[in-house]
Amino acid sequence: MRLFGRLALSTGLLVCLAMPAQALEKQLTVVTSYPKDLTTTFKKAFEQLHPDVKVEMLKKKTTAGVKYIQETASNNSSDLFWASAPDAFEVLKEDGLLQKYEVKATGIPEVIGSYPINDPDGFYKGFAGSGYGIMWNTRYLKAKNIPAPREWEDLAKPVYHGHTGMSAPSRSGTTHLTVETILQGEGWDKGWKLLKEIGGNFHTVTERSFGVPDGVNSGQFGVGIVIDFFGLSSQASGFPVEFVYPTVTTLVPANIAIVNKAPHPEAAAAFIEFLLSEEGQKILLDPKIRRLPVRPEIYAQAPKDFPNPFLDKSIGAKVKFDVVKSKNRYNLVNSLFDVMVTYRLDDLRKATKAVQDAEKAMAGKNNAEAAKMIAEAKALIAALPVDEARSFDKDFAAIFKKKRKKATDKVTGRQAEVEQQWDSMVKSNYAEAAKLARKAQSLL
Amino acid sequence: MPRIRTSYLVASSLAFFLLVFLVIPVGKVIYVAFQDSSTGALTLINFVDFFKTSLFRESFINSLYVAGMSVLFASIIAMPLAYFTTRFNFGGSIIIQTLGIVPLIMPPFVGAVAMQLLFGSNGSVNLLLDKWFGLNIPFMEGLNGVILVESIHYFPFILINLSAALNNIDRSMEEAAQNLGSTGMRLFRRIVLPLAMPGYLAGASLVFLKAFDDLGTPLLLNVNNMLATQAYLRISSIGISDPMGYVISVILVIFSLFSLWVSMLASRGKDYSGGGKGSSGLLKRDMRGWEKAGAYCLIIFLLVLVLSPHISLLLLSFGTIWSYSVLPDAFTTAHYVEVFSTTREYITNTLLYAGIAASFDVAIGVAISYVVLRTGVIGRRWLDYVATGALAVPGVVLGIGYLRTFNDFNVPFIGKPLASWWVIIVIALTIRRLPYALRACTAALHQVSITLEEAAENLGAGKTATVRKIIVPLMAGGIVAGFVTSFATATVELSATLMLVTAESDAPLAYGIYVFMQSAAGRGPGAALGLIAVVVVALGSYLAHHFIERNKRLQVNSTGQ
Amino acid sequence: MSLAIKVKPVRLKIEDVHISFGKTKVLQGIDLDIEPGEFFAFLGPSGSGKSTLLRAIAGFGPEPQGRILIDGIDILSLPPWKRDVGMVFQNYALWPHLTVQKNVAFGLEERSVPKKESKDRVLEALDMVGLTHLAGRHPSQLSGGQQQRVALARTIVIRPRLLLLDEPLSNLDANLRVQMRTDILKLQRKLGLTTIFVTHDQEEANTISDRMAVLDKGIIQQIGSPMELYDNPANPFVAHFLGTTNMIEGEVITKENKPVLRAGQDVELPLHMKVTGSRGAIVFRPQSVKVNPEEQDSASMCIRGTVKSREFLGATVRYGVQIGDVTVLADEAHQRGKRIYDELEQVRLVIPQKQIIFIPEA
Incomplete structure (x- = not known):
C-alpha cells in the first residue's frame, strides 16, 4: 500500500511537472463509443486542467468509429480512439492506424483480473475495467413469478425460457470477450454447450449491446447478460432492475489509443496521461460512469460495495485468459x-x-x-x-x-x-x- | 437543335451528380462483392454462394413476403383515409392529411423503445389484454411484427401519392360513371381507383421497396432472417472479411430496380392527365349523418392505430420510469428542460440539413422526371433507375463510400476534406431521400397535360421558363408531397449521418438521439428529442398542406367581379 | 401601339414535308403555299394528319423532313418558342393555376414587354374578345365559350406572325360555334393575320376560309377555294367529304361512238363530257337533280327510277331514288302545296349536263 502511494505521488508530480513544459495544441478530437455521461465529464475535467485545449468528442458506434478512422486515414483528423472492445483496437493496429505511446504514468499493474491491461505491443492502453454480469427487471420477475438468477448456469434452466436476452458477440466486442472467457474457462465443447443452453432460452439476441439493458429496462424481457455499468447505471436512473456479478465473472478492459498521424499528438498524450492519473481515475467512480479503475489505490476512495478486482480474485480471475488464442x-x-x-x-x-x-x-x-x-x-x-x-x-x-x-x-x-x-x-x-x-x- | 442540346446538358449534369455522389462511392464499397476473397480477382462466385446458402434464400423469401404483405396492409390503411378526405366535405381533412405523414417520422432507437413499450410482448396493450382476458398477442414478434410496423410506418407513401392523384382526376370522369349508374364502392373500384392508379402505384412501389430494403424495423424487432438485416449485420461487424454483406447489397439494389421496372410497366399507358380545364378533383359532397359517424369512427380508429407509436413516444418523453407497466410511473417535464438547455443546435442543424436536402430532392426530382417523361434523351430511364436505386443502398455503405471517396478531396476556401464538411451530410441526405421526391414528382408530371406546356412554348416560353412558370406550379401538389416525405424522413435518418458527423456542433438530431440512447438515463431526453422532431415535421407538413389547399381554393373559388 | 395595327402579313410555304411517328408515316409529300393574310383551312377526317401538320408548323411533334418557310425563311430549325407562331389548342390549354389576366399576359412576359404596355395590350386583347370583366377569374370558373375566347386573346396578344387554330370550335355548342366562327373571322380580318384553321367540319371550313386543303391519309387531296372544291372535286373522297353527293361508278364503254357509263346491269348513262380511262364515276349534287320536271333541255341526263325513301328537311325534301343497283339522292325545293312523291312511285330524274362531272378512276 505504501509503495502504491509513493508511486502515485511521484506520478502525480511527474505529470504536474510535465504539463506546463509542453505547449499543447489548441484542439483535440476524440473518436469514442462512450456515452455522454462519461465523455462530458472527462471533457470538462480535462479542459479545466488545460484551458487552451478544446476537446471534440465524436461519438460513434464502435464499428462506425473503426470504419471512420480507416476511411479517413489518408487525411486523418482524429487524435484518439477511445472505446471498450479490444478487438476494435486490434483491427486498427493491424491496419497500422495506431501510434505507439509510452505511458509516463506509473503504478499501473500488468493485469486486471486475468486480463492484461495494456496491449503488449504498446499501441493501446487500458484505463478501466468492466465486469460482465446478469441484470433483471424486478417487476417482470415478480409478475411472472420467476426467481432472480445468480449464476450463468441458472440461465440455462427452463424457468428462464423466453425471458433472457444478450447481444451477439459479433456485434459487441465486450460480449465477445464474455463468450471467449466462457469457452476458455469451461473448455470448447462444454463452453458451447452451456452457451447454447443459455441461448435456447433467449427471447432475443439484440443487435447492439445497449439493446440488452434497454430491453430489460422496458420489461420487454426479464433478464439480460450485460456489462456492469449498464446494469448499475440503469438502476441508478431509477429503473426497477438489479444487477449481480456471478461467481465466475469475466472482466474486460476499456482502452484508449493515439491514432496514427494524429494532428494533435501532444494534446492526445496529455489526455491519456490525465486519464491514467489519480485524478482521472477517480472520475471513474462516479455512479453515472462506474468503471473499475486500473489504479489499485483508487479503490480506497470507492463506495463500500464497489467490487475490487485487485483484491477479490473471483472477479475475472478464475480463468487464465489467453489473449493470443482469443485473437486468432x-x-x-x-x-x-x-x-x-x-x-x-x-x-x-x-x-x-x-x-x-x-x-x-x-x-x-x-x-x-x-x-x-x-x-x-x-x-x-x-x-x-x-x-x-x-x-x-x-x-x-x-x-x-x-x-x-x-x-x-x-x-x-x-x-x-x-x-x-x-x-x-x-x-x-x-x-x-x-x-x-x-x-x-x-x-x- | 438547341432544345435537344439543353436537355442533354441537363441530363448529363444529373447523371454527373448521381455518378459522383451515388454510383462511385457505393461502387467503391461494394466492388468486393465481385472479388474473390482469396485472390482478389473478379468473380461471381460470391453470388453463387448467396444462392447456395439456405439462410440467404430464406431471408430473400422473408423479405419478399414482408414487402408484399406490407403493401397490402398499408393500402388498407391508406385508401379510406385518402378517399374520405378527397371525396367528402370533411372537417379536418388537412389534419388527417398532416397526421398521415407523422408515422413516417420514426426517430431511431426511441421509436423502437416506444413501440415495444406499447405493443411488445410485455407492452401496455398486452399487459391490459392479459389482465382483462388472459391473452397475449405477439404483435411485435417475427415477420408478422415486421409487417405490422412496416405498414404503420410506410402507409403515408400511399396516402400522399394517392391523395395527390385523386385530387387531379377530372370530375367529369366520375360524373360520367354516375350517369351510367355506377355508385359507391363500385364507382371507386372501377373508375376512381384506376384513374388514380399512377399515384397509387407510385406510393405502393415505394412501400414495397422500403419494406423490402428497410433495416430499422427488423433490427428493432431483432428479426435477423431478412435480406437488409443480413447485409447490415455482415457489413457493420468489425474485422470481418465476408463479402456477403456487399453481395446482399448488390442484390437488394438489383431487386429494387426490378420491382420499380415492374411498377413502371404496370403504369405504362395509364397517363390520364386532365384536360386543363381545371375541373379537377373528385366531386366533393356532404355526408349524411350516419355516414359521417361511420367515417369518423373508421378514421379515428385508423389514426389511433397509426399514431400509437407516437402517443407512446409522447408518454415516454414525459414519463419518469416506464417499465413493465401500462403507463409510466409518473410524469415530468425534466427531459424537455434538459434537451432544450443542452442540445438546441441539434434541432437547428436538422432543420437546416433536412430542409436543404429536401429542396435539392424536389429540384432534382422535377428535373429527372422531366428528362424521363418529356425528352428523348438516350438512356434517360437510367437516371430514374439509378436515383431510385439509392433506396436500396444501406446508409452505412453510402457513409463509408463518402469517407472513402471524398476524404482526400479538400474543398477550396474551406480548407478541409469534403468528407468532413457538414455539406457532405446534406448530400448524403439528398441522395438517400431522393427516391421519395422523385416518385412523387414523376407521378405529378404524369398528370400534367402536355398541351399546357406546348401552349407556353408556343407563346414564346423556352423550356426553362415553361418548367418554371407552368410545369412546376401545376406539379405543386406532387412537389410539396415529395418535399414533405423527403424532409420528414431526412430528419430522422441515422445510419449514413452517424458515419459522417465530424464535429458535435455539426451534428443533427438523430445523432443527438443516438447519444442519449446510449445510456439508461438518456431514454427520456432521447424521446423528448424524438418527439420534437415529430412535432417539427408535422408542423412543416401541416403548413405545406395548408399552402396547397389555399392555392387550390384560390384557383377555384376566387369570385370574379 | 395597337393590336389592330396590321403587321405585315407573312407567306407560309410548306415544301415536300414528310412526318412519321416511328415507322408510321403520318404525312407524305405535303406542298402548300399560303398567301399573306389568307385564312386557310386544313380539312379532313380524324386521323388524316391535319393536326399533325399544324403542330409541325408550331414546332411540336416529331421532327418533319422537308421545309417549312415563313417569308422564305426555313423555321424548322427553330424551337417552338422562337417561331412566333400563335396557336390556339383544341382543349384551349389554359393554365388552371393562373388567372385569365395572367394567362393572357404570359406571352408578353416571355417577350419582356414592359409592364405598362403589357397591361394595355392584355386589356385590349381581352376587349377584342369581350372578356375584360372576367380578367380576375381562373379558367375553371369560365364557360367553354369564354375559355375559348381567353385562349384566342392569349394567342393574339403576342402579335404572332401566324395564327394557328386547332379545331377551336369543336368543344362548343352549335349556336356558339356559329357565333365564334364569325367573331374569329372578323378578328382575323382586323388583324390581317395569316391564319390556318384545322377542322373536320366542312361547313365550318366553307364558311370561314379563303382557301382550304383537304387531307386524307396523310396526303393533300385537293387545294382550292371552298367553292372550287365543292364544284370540282378532284376525287371521290373530296366529293364525298364536301357535302352530300351522288356518285355513280361504272365502266366507260363506247356506244354508237359516244361514251357511256355502264353502272350495274341495266343502267347505262350517256356521258357528255370529256372522258379518259376505262372506268370512272359521275358525280353530281342532290340539289342538281330535278324530279319529274315539266320541261327538259337536250343537254340534260334523264334517268328513270323508283322512290325508295323520303325525308322532309324543311327547305327541301330529299328523295332516295333507286336506279338499278344505285340510289340517287334528289333534293327538291319545298313550297307549300307542292306535290310529294310517294314511296315506290316511278319518277323521272333529270340532271343538267353541266352539273355533272366525271372523275376517272385513279
Whole structure:
C-alpha cells in the first residue's frame, strides 16, 4: 500500500511537472463509443486542467468509429480512439492506424483480473475495467413469478425460457470477450454447450449491446447478460432492475489509443496521461460512469460495495485468459455463434423447449428409451461443426480474417461456403433434436 | 437543335451528380462483392454462394413476403383515409392529411423503445389484454411484427401519392360513371381507383421497396432472417472479411430496380392527365349523418392505430420510469428542460440539413422526371433507375463510400476534406431521400397535360421558363408531397449521418438521439428529442398542406367581379 | 401601339414535308403555299394528319423532313418558342393555376414587354374578345365559350406572325360555334393575320376560309377555294367529304361512238363530257337533280327510277331514288302545296349536263 502511494505521488508530480513544459495544441478530437455521461465529464475535467485545449468528442458506434478512422486515414483528423472492445483496437493496429505511446504514468499493474491491461505491443492502453454480469427487471420477475438468477448456469434452466436476452458477440466486442472467457474457462465443447443452453432460452439476441439493458429496462424481457455499468447505471436512473456479478465473472478492459498521424499528438498524450492519473481515475467512480479503475489505490476512495478486482480474485480471475488464442479465432467464434444461435434462434428455441418439456415430463419417471432419446437430442443441440483444434488452425481461421496480408497468401474456402455447411448441419440437428425430444415426451 | 442540346446538358449534369455522389462511392464499397476473397480477382462466385446458402434464400423469401404483405396492409390503411378526405366535405381533412405523414417520422432507437413499450410482448396493450382476458398477442414478434410496423410506418407513401392523384382526376370522369349508374364502392373500384392508379402505384412501389430494403424495423424487432438485416449485420461487424454483406447489397439494389421496372410497366399507358380545364378533383359532397359517424369512427380508429407509436413516444418523453407497466410511473417535464438547455443546435442543424436536402430532392426530382417523361434523351430511364436505386443502398455503405471517396478531396476556401464538411451530410441526405421526391414528382408530371406546356412554348416560353412558370406550379401538389416525405424522413435518418458527423456542433438530431440512447438515463431526453422532431415535421407538413389547399381554393373559388 | 395595327402579313410555304411517328408515316409529300393574310383551312377526317401538320408548323411533334418557310425563311430549325407562331389548342390549354389576366399576359412576359404596355395590350386583347370583366377569374370558373375566347386573346396578344387554330370550335355548342366562327373571322380580318384553321367540319371550313386543303391519309387531296372544291372535286373522297353527293361508278364503254357509263346491269348513262380511262364515276349534287320536271333541255341526263325513301328537311325534301343497283339522292325545293312523291312511285330524274362531272378512276 505504501509503495502504491509513493508511486502515485511521484506520478502525480511527474505529470504536474510535465504539463506546463509542453505547449499543447489548441484542439483535440476524440473518436469514442462512450456515452455522454462519461465523455462530458472527462471533457470538462480535462479542459479545466488545460484551458487552451478544446476537446471534440465524436461519438460513434464502435464499428462506425473503426470504419471512420480507416476511411479517413489518408487525411486523418482524429487524435484518439477511445472505446471498450479490444478487438476494435486490434483491427486498427493491424491496419497500422495506431501510434505507439509510452505511458509516463506509473503504478499501473500488468493485469486486471486475468486480463492484461495494456496491449503488449504498446499501441493501446487500458484505463478501466468492466465486469460482465446478469441484470433483471424486478417487476417482470415478480409478475411472472420467476426467481432472480445468480449464476450463468441458472440461465440455462427452463424457468428462464423466453425471458433472457444478450447481444451477439459479433456485434459487441465486450460480449465477445464474455463468450471467449466462457469457452476458455469451461473448455470448447462444454463452453458451447452451456452457451447454447443459455441461448435456447433467449427471447432475443439484440443487435447492439445497449439493446440488452434497454430491453430489460422496458420489461420487454426479464433478464439480460450485460456489462456492469449498464446494469448499475440503469438502476441508478431509477429503473426497477438489479444487477449481480456471478461467481465466475469475466472482466474486460476499456482502452484508449493515439491514432496514427494524429494532428494533435501532444494534446492526445496529455489526455491519456490525465486519464491514467489519480485524478482521472477517480472520475471513474462516479455512479453515472462506474468503471473499475486500473489504479489499485483508487479503490480506497470507492463506495463500500464497489467490487475490487485487485483484491477479490473471483472477479475475472478464475480463468487464465489467453489473449493470443482469443485473437486468432476471433471472427471464427463470432461467426459460429451467429450461425448456431443468432440466425437460428427460432430453431434453437424450439429444440430447447422440446427438450425442456420432455425432461419435465420425465421427472420422477423411469423410461430408459425416453431418457436415451432426450440425451441424444441434447447431444444434437450441443454438437459443434468445428472442434477446438480446428478453431486454432490458422489456415482455417484465415477464412474469417479481415484481409489477406499478401496477394500470395492462399486461402482455401470462403466464409459463406463454410457458414452454409455449418448452417445446414445446425439446422438439421436442431430439427432432429426437437423431433427426438417430442417423441420421447410422447413415450412418457 | 438547341432544345435537344439543353436537355442533354441537363441530363448529363444529373447523371454527373448521381455518378459522383451515388454510383462511385457505393461502387467503391461494394466492388468486393465481385472479388474473390482469396485472390482478389473478379468473380461471381460470391453470388453463387448467396444462392447456395439456405439462410440467404430464406431471408430473400422473408423479405419478399414482408414487402408484399406490407403493401397490402398499408393500402388498407391508406385508401379510406385518402378517399374520405378527397371525396367528402370533411372537417379536418388537412389534419388527417398532416397526421398521415407523422408515422413516417420514426426517430431511431426511441421509436423502437416506444413501440415495444406499447405493443411488445410485455407492452401496455398486452399487459391490459392479459389482465382483462388472459391473452397475449405477439404483435411485435417475427415477420408478422415486421409487417405490422412496416405498414404503420410506410402507409403515408400511399396516402400522399394517392391523395395527390385523386385530387387531379377530372370530375367529369366520375360524373360520367354516375350517369351510367355506377355508385359507391363500385364507382371507386372501377373508375376512381384506376384513374388514380399512377399515384397509387407510385406510393405502393415505394412501400414495397422500403419494406423490402428497410433495416430499422427488423433490427428493432431483432428479426435477423431478412435480406437488409443480413447485409447490415455482415457489413457493420468489425474485422470481418465476408463479402456477403456487399453481395446482399448488390442484390437488394438489383431487386429494387426490378420491382420499380415492374411498377413502371404496370403504369405504362395509364397517363390520364386532365384536360386543363381545371375541373379537377373528385366531386366533393356532404355526408349524411350516419355516414359521417361511420367515417369518423373508421378514421379515428385508423389514426389511433397509426399514431400509437407516437402517443407512446409522447408518454415516454414525459414519463419518469416506464417499465413493465401500462403507463409510466409518473410524469415530468425534466427531459424537455434538459434537451432544450443542452442540445438546441441539434434541432437547428436538422432543420437546416433536412430542409436543404429536401429542396435539392424536389429540384432534382422535377428535373429527372422531366428528362424521363418529356425528352428523348438516350438512356434517360437510367437516371430514374439509378436515383431510385439509392433506396436500396444501406446508409452505412453510402457513409463509408463518402469517407472513402471524398476524404482526400479538400474543398477550396474551406480548407478541409469534403468528407468532413457538414455539406457532405446534406448530400448524403439528398441522395438517400431522393427516391421519395422523385416518385412523387414523376407521378405529378404524369398528370400534367402536355398541351399546357406546348401552349407556353408556343407563346414564346423556352423550356426553362415553361418548367418554371407552368410545369412546376401545376406539379405543386406532387412537389410539396415529395418535399414533405423527403424532409420528414431526412430528419430522422441515422445510419449514413452517424458515419459522417465530424464535429458535435455539426451534428443533427438523430445523432443527438443516438447519444442519449446510449445510456439508461438518456431514454427520456432521447424521446423528448424524438418527439420534437415529430412535432417539427408535422408542423412543416401541416403548413405545406395548408399552402396547397389555399392555392387550390384560390384557383377555384376566387369570385370574379 | 395597337393590336389592330396590321403587321405585315407573312407567306407560309410548306415544301415536300414528310412526318412519321416511328415507322408510321403520318404525312407524305405535303406542298402548300399560303398567301399573306389568307385564312386557310386544313380539312379532313380524324386521323388524316391535319393536326399533325399544324403542330409541325408550331414546332411540336416529331421532327418533319422537308421545309417549312415563313417569308422564305426555313423555321424548322427553330424551337417552338422562337417561331412566333400563335396557336390556339383544341382543349384551349389554359393554365388552371393562373388567372385569365395572367394567362393572357404570359406571352408578353416571355417577350419582356414592359409592364405598362403589357397591361394595355392584355386589356385590349381581352376587349377584342369581350372578356375584360372576367380578367380576375381562373379558367375553371369560365364557360367553354369564354375559355375559348381567353385562349384566342392569349394567342393574339403576342402579335404572332401566324395564327394557328386547332379545331377551336369543336368543344362548343352549335349556336356558339356559329357565333365564334364569325367573331374569329372578323378578328382575323382586323388583324390581317395569316391564319390556318384545322377542322373536320366542312361547313365550318366553307364558311370561314379563303382557301382550304383537304387531307386524307396523310396526303393533300385537293387545294382550292371552298367553292372550287365543292364544284370540282378532284376525287371521290373530296366529293364525298364536301357535302352530300351522288356518285355513280361504272365502266366507260363506247356506244354508237359516244361514251357511256355502264353502272350495274341495266343502267347505262350517256356521258357528255370529256372522258379518259376505262372506268370512272359521275358525280353530281342532290340539289342538281330535278324530279319529274315539266320541261327538259337536250343537254340534260334523264334517268328513270323508283322512290325508295323520303325525308322532309324543311327547305327541301330529299328523295332516295333507286336506279338499278344505285340510289340517287334528289333534293327538291319545298313550297307549300307542292306535290310529294310517294314511296315506290316511278319518277323521272333529270340532271343538267353541266352539273355533272366525271372523275376517272385513279
